Amino acid sequence: MTAEIIVNENNCTGCLICQLWCSFFHKQKFSPSEAYIQITNQYGLNPKISYLDGCTKCGQCAQHCLYDALRITMTEGK
Numbered sequence: 001m002t003a004e005i006i007v008n009e010n011n012c013t014g015c016l017i018c019q020l021w022c023s024f025f026h027k028q029k030f031s032p033s034e035a036y037i038q039i040t041n042q043y044g045l046n047p048k049i050s051y052l053d054g055c056t057k058c059g060q061c062a063q064h065c066l067y068d069a070l071r072i073t074m075t076e077g078k
Helices: 017-027
Strands: 002-007 037-040 048-051 070-075
Touching (some): 017 037
Antiparallel strands (some): 037 048
């Protein structure tokens, strides 16, 4: 079994909690600009979620998402 992060952008509010936890987990500081997940929020509507190179899919972002925009599911490994 492997973990997979499921993204539902429709639930994203653009709160950046996922970015804060990602940067804290990997860089030991709360710095959204240094996170491996980025939330792009154009004109305050329809946030877009993307993962950057270096993301290890550790799941910290999904574990702390309050709005179910990110969640972890277990899948059969290859």
